[in-house]
Amino acid sequence: MSFSCWLLCISALWLKVSPAESESWNAEVPQSVVGLEGSCVVIPCLFRYPGPTKQASHFTGIWYTESHDKVYDPTPSKISSAFQHRTSLLGDLSQRNCSLKINPLRRSDSGPFMFRIEIEDFNKYTYYQNKVSITINDSLGQPNIYIPEEINSGKRVTVTCSVFHSCPSDPPNFTWSHKGTISSQSLQQTNGQWKITSSLSFTPSKTDNKKKLTCTAAFLGGKKVDSMKTLEVKYAPENVAVISENSVAEGSSVNMTCSSDSNPAPHTYHWFTEARTLLSEGHTFTLNNVSRHIGTIYCTAINTVGHTNSSPTQLNVLYPPEIKTGSSCTLDTSGVTCIFVIDSHPASEIKLWGADPSTELRRTNEEKHGTLTIVILQGVLGFSDAVHCQATNSQGNYTMTLKVPQYPETYNSKLLYISIAATVVFVMIIGFLVWIIRRCRRTEAHLSLQPKTETNVSNQSEPSRKCTDVNPCYDGSQHVYGNMALEEPYEEEYPYDYASEYEETYANV
Numbered sequence: 366m367s368f369s370c371w372l373l374c375i376s377a378l379w380l381k382v383s384p385a386e387s388e389s390w391n392a393e394v395p396q397s398v399v400g401l402e403g404s405c406v407v408i409p410c411l412f413r414y415p416g417p418t419k420q421a422s423h424f425t426g427i428w429y430t431e432s433h434d435k436v437y438d439p440t441p442s443k444i445s446s447a448f449q450h451r452t453s454l455l456g457d458l459s460q461r462n463c464s465l466k467i468n469p470l471r472r473s474d475s476g477p478f479m480f481r482i483e484i485e486d487f488n489k490y491t492y493y494q495n496k497v498s499i500t501i502n503d504s505l506g507q508p509n510i511y512i513p514e515e516i517n518s519g520k521r522v523t524v525t526c527s528v529f530h531s532c533p534s535d536p537p538n539f540t541w542s543h544k545g546t547i548s549s550q551s552l553q554q555t556n557g558q559w560k561i562t563s564s565l566s567f568t569p570s571k572t573d574n575k576k577k578l579t580c581t582a583a584f585l586g587g588k589k590v591d592s593m594k595t596l597e598v599k600y601a602p603e604n605v606a607v608i609s610e611n612s613v614a615e616g617s618s619v620n621m622t623c624s625s626d627s628n629p630a631p632h633t634y635h636w637f638t639e640a641r642t643l644l645s646e647g648h649t650f651t652l653n654n655v656s657r658h659i660g661t662i663y664c665t666a667i668n669t670v671g672h673t674n675s676s677p678t679q680l681n682v683l684y685p686p687e688i689k690t691g692s693s694c695t696l697d698t699s700g701v702t703c704i705f706v707i708d709s710h711p712a713s714e715i716k717l718w719g720a721d722p723s724t725e726l727r728r729t730n731e732e733k734h735g736t737l738t739i740v741i742l743q744g745v746l747g748f749s750d751a752v753h754c755q756a757t758n759s760q761g762n763y764t765m766t767l768k769v770p771q772y773p774e775t776y777n778s779k780l781l782y783i784s785i786a787a788t789v790v791f792v793m794i795i796g797f798l799v800w801i802i803r804r805c806r807r808t809e810a811h812l813s814l815q816p817k818t819e820t821n822v823s824n825q826s827e828p829s830r831k832c833t834d835v836n837p838c839y840d841g842s843q844h845v846y847g848n849m850a851l852e853e854p855y856e857e858e859y860p861y862d863y864a865s866e867y868e869e870t871y872a873n874v
């Protein structure tokens with residue numbers, strides 16, 4: 366008694382808690398599903414039945430055509446031959462899920478189809494009111510590619526590609542023409558359709574600009590669809606360079622262009638000198654009256670993404686030669702040195718000559734320092750009193766004449782006097798030597814006849830005695846001593862000593 370009362374109470378509770386619809390037989394299916402021929406289709410299905418009092422029951426789910434051909438039955442042999450091996454129940458019937466998968470879908474599979482549930486020890490029901498038909502299509506449409514409005518080089522970007530499908534168990538696979546990180550996401554639509562979106566994340570570079578981006582979706586069964594879009598990658602100017610003629614003559618004008626590679630094209634250009642003085646704005650810049658001192662010039666290209674400078678450009682300014690005022694000829698003891706300093710661009714052909722223009726003088730040295738050429742000519746001038754130098758390049762020629770300095774007059778005469786004096790002295794010395802030699806020979810002859818005595822010496826006056834006694838014939842030193850004695854009368858004894866020595870020597874001889 367108490368047990369039945371308890372049961373009643375439970376039943377009453379159940380009735381109150383359960384929603385009203387769970388009591389009726391109905392199935393939740395779309396009226397129509399779009400499927401791709403050759404691919405798979407899933408018919409989503411949820412069935413309801415009046416709640417049985419017993420919980421765990423055994424369910425059997427069957428799908429029929431209108432003509433009661435079995436589309437699906439848990440016993441494969443009972444399935445109509447038209448659907449053999451092509452159908453399966455995806456859903457878990459105990460969860461009231463009766464979703465049906467048909468793979469591959471045929472053009473004849475249009476339906477309509479209906480579901481039947483058989484619940485063990487309870488009831489059986491075919492949902493005639495909830496029929497579903499399949500629209501078989503050749504294509505579910507092209508994939509739809511989405512690319513963000515602005516793609517900048519170096520900034521990571523995500524592009525997407527989406528396509529509809531009707532097979533959530535085996536959604537299409539995507540491939541992209543560009544490398545990157547791929548992820549995908551499916552979203553259920555109405556009528557059993559799904560939308561799968563593949564996302565590709567990558568960092569675009571300048572080289573991706575104008576590249577075609579293709580996304581391909583491969584459906585189960587092999588059908589493929591693709592879509593393509595052209596990438597537009599924006600990037601700051603690159604390879605900015607000043608373009609101008611190779612060389613320009615001084616005083617003329619030159620057109621320069623600021624070239625660059627950018628997307629979008631630069632909207633502004635700036636022209637600067639080395640010292641950042643703004644010269645001009647505009648794609649081309651005309652420089653008038655070009656000077657050799659112009660220095661370097663560079664341009665800046667500016668677009669919506671950024672700005673970039675070119676490298677500084679040195680104009681190749683051509684000008685005729687000029688022989689600088691520092692050029693000169695100098696004279697010193699080693700001879701004449703002429704130095705010519707020539708400034709020209711390009712370098713000049715240099716010709717030097719003296720009195721005769723047809724005879725070119727050979728330079729001693731030639732050095733180059735930038736646009737300057739230094740020519741040195743040393744001591745090979747002959748009798749010319751001027752040196753001519755002509756420098757010629759493609760821009761013109763320049764001739765300079767330098768006077769060769771001569772040795773001054775006074776210097777010359779002094780030199781002459783010195784030479785004469787030196788000659789005279791030399792002649793006198795020779796003459797004296799000759800005289801002495803002759804004299805010696807004569808004295809030798811005299812001595813052999815008259816031997817010298819002490820008394821003989823003392824009788825004579827001192828100077829004369831010395832003169833005769835000091836015999837200069839023995840050697841140079843004796844001669845010198847004799848002379849010294851002559852000039853220094855205070856040291857009278859020395860000559861005597863020598864004289865006695867001499868006498869001894871003579872005696873020995």
Ligand SMILES: *[C@@H]1O[C@H](CO)[C@@H](O)[C@H](O)[C@H]1NC(C)=O
Pocket residue numbers: 411455456457462463464533
């Ligand atoms: C039914 O089952 C399928 C396959 O397991 C699943 O994808 C789907 O979400 C289920 N439907 C519901 C309404 O639970």
Ligand SMILES: *[C@@H]1O[C@H](CO)[C@@H](O)[C@H](O)[C@H]1NC(C)=O
Pocket residue numbers: 399502503504505506529
């Ligand atoms: C069916 O295919 C046609 C082209 O063959 C297409 O235009 C139409 O959008 C498709 N229908 C669906 C629902 O995908």
Ligand SMILES: *[C@@H]1O[C@H](CO)[C@@H](O)[C@H](O)[C@H]1NC(C)=O
Pocket residue numbers: 535536537538583584585586
């Ligand atoms: C997608 O790719 C996976 C792995 O390569 C494969 O197993 C699956 O069958 C493919 N699906 C389709 C729809 O082609």
Ligand SMILES: *[C@@H]1O[C@H](CO)[C@@H](O)[C@H](O)[C@H]1NC(C)=O
Pocket residue numbers: 618619620651
């Ligand atoms: C520079 O460009 C202008 C305009 O295009 C042209 O008239 C002029 O002759 C050019 N000058 C030179 C030196 O090329």
Ligand SMILES: *[C@@H]1O[C@H](CO)[C@@H](O)[C@H](O)[C@H]1NC(C)=O
Pocket residue numbers: 616654656
């Ligand atoms: C060109 O520049 C030089 C100095 O660099 C100047 O003397 C000359 O007058 C200028 N000529 C013109 C036409 O401006």
Ligand SMILES: *[C@@H]1O[C@H](CO)[C@@H](O)[C@H](O)[C@H]1NC(C)=O
Pocket residue numbers: 757761762763
């Ligand atoms: C030097 O230049 C003048 C014009 O300035 C020209 O008449 C002459 O022929 C040139 N001489 C040489 C050697 O090139």
